[in-house]
Amino acid sequence: MGEFDRSSPWDGIDLASVGMTVPDPADGERAECRGWMRYAASAFRGQAYLYWAQLRAIGEFVDIAVATLSDLIESGRDERDLFDPYTVAVAEIGVLFAVPLHAARTLVGAAIAASERLPRTAGMLREGAIGQAMFDAVVHRSDIVDDPVVLAQIDTELAAALAEAGHISEKRASSIADLVVARHDPDAVRRRHEKAQKRKNVQCRDYGDGLAGVVVTADEIDARVAFAELEALAAGVCPNDPRTAGQRRSAAALARLRGLAFTCACDDAATCVATLSDEAVEKRTARVVVHAVCRKSTLDGENDEPGFLDGHGVIGADRLREIAGRTDTTVRDLDPDAPSALRESVGAPAPTAAARQPSDGYRPTATLEALVKSLFGECAIPGCERPAWNCELDHVEEFDALCPASGGPTCLCNLGPKCLRHHQLKTHLGATVPDDGWVDDQWIDADGVVWTSVTLRHGTTFQVRAPNQWLFSGTRGLRCPHEHEHEHERGPTHGTGSERGPGPGNGRAPRGGRRAATADKHAWRKAERARRRRERDRVRRRDGPPPF
Incomplete structure (x- = not known):
């Protein structure tokens, strides 16, 4: 017998050994802020590891408790005096953490998933690559699958997909889990939908x-x-x-x-x-529209590949066909293999002719707009879940209305959806001192994958691939002539890694009024993007493709 010890030794642990070093204010405000962000990120990874350790301990306890009670039953003990062994173990976990029954069941379910159902995905939790909420989300989205062979396949593909996705949100991880489950066990998706109908x-x-x-x-x-x-x-x-x-x-x-x-x-x-x-x-x-995107072969019944519903996420093939069959649904084709917006990506000498409207080089064609929003599905800034069709299309490298050839192109490699808030932050932060703003970038890598990144004011950079490109594999292998232009761009050479080069005038606001300040900011961002592309190429040659 022993009383539960509520004391904690954590306050006395030297966290510097795991990279959590308190920044030195003497290094300057920018470096100190960047240091605290790294400290918080290390703490997040530590929480993920400790959650994995908690689940491991719960799993071991449940295994032993269930085995012990089962042995008592098998030995002839009167079963009327005993609860189901699993029920007893869950109840004791509830008491241990002072949580209600449903929370205790969730913890035990996550522990079983970590040890038996999704061990590879749990390994990412252990490494800090995903957090507690994300792991719980993918466990929930895969709990409908019972076949151990199929579950092992799902675990392998899910872990690989989460590793490749970059810096994503919990909702996006849930969508990835839904996609993997739908591909490996369509019947499970049908069962989930039928079960969900009862919750209306x-x-x-x-x-x-x-x-x-x-x-x-x-x-x-x-x-x-x-x-x-x-x-x-x-x-x-x-x-x-x-x-x-x-x-x-x-x-x-x-x-x-x-x-x-x-x-x-x-x-x-x-x-x-x-x-x-x-x-x-x-x-x-009458102008209310909800967008769903899928393969044409899915609608034709040739396969059960899942699709995407704007603002909702991945949906199964059966549900897509139901939606397409509604009297208020309009179906339009967008060929994922050779849409007009992408023909420029096959080596055409005039790369933006098909991507922009002939009368206005700033505005993309309807085909390109639909393609960009379909590939991203939501705001391109990591963590934002604003649906893409409720976002504005942003020229990542700013469009030059006076001299379009000098600015960012209206093309897949340079267009991304941003919600109004993040579009305003990107546009107006650093209006007078560019180094105080955000720098975003977008590119298509050697495998034809669309990537986007954002570097915050203090120099921390986050990268994420266009989330739905993995869903629509027919859009893989895209090419864009503008990527060759980036290889020859020249920008500032100072700074390495996630550090940014100093802005124009060593941090002083440029002279010449608002128009000159805007032009100066755009020029600095263009040079900063070029420097980052060179750095990215160097890292890719050394370490392979992102995420690193």
């Missing part, structure tokens, strides 16, 4: 402080269309409506549910310019 419901939940919620659970496509139509209705108020966007959506939903009129909340009806007539609302809702 309408519930009223109390949130306290005088608030409650009506939660409608429906098919993903119907829910997204309904939400978009609510936004279209709420958008009809005049600029003087004092409510937030969320408050307007709430009022619009209640009005629809109760059969009441949705009205503007401004205080001057005489000057109100709200457009809430049935005709105006119908005109806005």
Whole structure:
């Protein structure tokens, strides 16, 4: 017998041995900030390792506890005096961590997954390549698979895919897990969908402080269309409506549910310019579109390759065919093997002719826009889950309206979706001192994989591949003539690794007004991207392709 020891020796451990060194303020503000970011990243990897160690211990405990209780049953002990061995073990884990039953079951399930179901993926947790939330997410998305042979194949491919993906979010990892499961066990996807259908419901939940919620659970496509139509209705108020966007959506939903009129909340009806007539609302809702992307062969029933639903993620082939068969669905072909936007990538001497609109070199063709948004699926900044079709297409290297040949091209190698917030951050940070801004980059590697990166103000760089390119393997092997241009670019040679070269004028704001400052910022970013490409090429020759 012994009392549970709640003391902790962690505060006395020297963390410098695992790379967690407290930055020295004497090194300067930029270096100190970069040092603290590295410290936080090392702590994240440490948490991942400790979670793996926790799961290992839970797994060992459960194995021993279940075996011991099973031995008692087999020895003739009256089973009426015993609970199921697994149930007892889960209950004790709940007591150990003071968590409710469902949380204890989740921990034990994750422990079993780490030791038996997904050991290779758990190895990435042990190495700190993925975190606790990401591991739990992929465990949940693969728990429908029962066949041990298929599960081993899923584990191998899932670990490889997560390693290749770069710096991704938990949601993106879940999508990768869904894709791997769908490819190896389509029947499991069908079972999951059938099981999920039983969860459709309408519930009223109390949130306290005088608030409650009506939660409608429906098919993903119907829910997204309904939400978009609510936004279209709420958008009809005049600029003087004092409510937030969320408050307007709430009022619009209640009005629809109760059969009441949705009205503007401004205080001057005489000057109100709200457009809430049935005709105006119908005109806005007619523009509501939810995008789903898949192989044409999937729709034709030739295979069961999964697809992608904008704002939702990976969906199975059966569900795709159901959506395509709806009366309100329009199907348009986008050939993944040779779309007009990519013909420039096969060696054509005029690389951007098919990618941009003839009347406006800044605007991409509809084909290229659909391709870029399909390949990324969401905002290109790591961690942002804003759906791609709700983002703006950004020229990574800035487009030069006065001299298009001098700026970034309107091409797959230079276009990426960014949500309004991240687009504004990229555009306006460093407006006067370029070194204080973000530097993003985009390129197509030697294997035809589209990569994007962002370097934050303090010099930390994150790389991620276009997430859905792995989903649509027909888009692998892309080529772009602009990549050859990058090899001959010359920029500043100072700085190595993740460190950035100093901005123009040694950090001083350039003279000549806003236009000159913008031009100076763009020129510095272009040189910085060129320097990073040379560094990337050097690392690739030494270490192989990213992620490193």
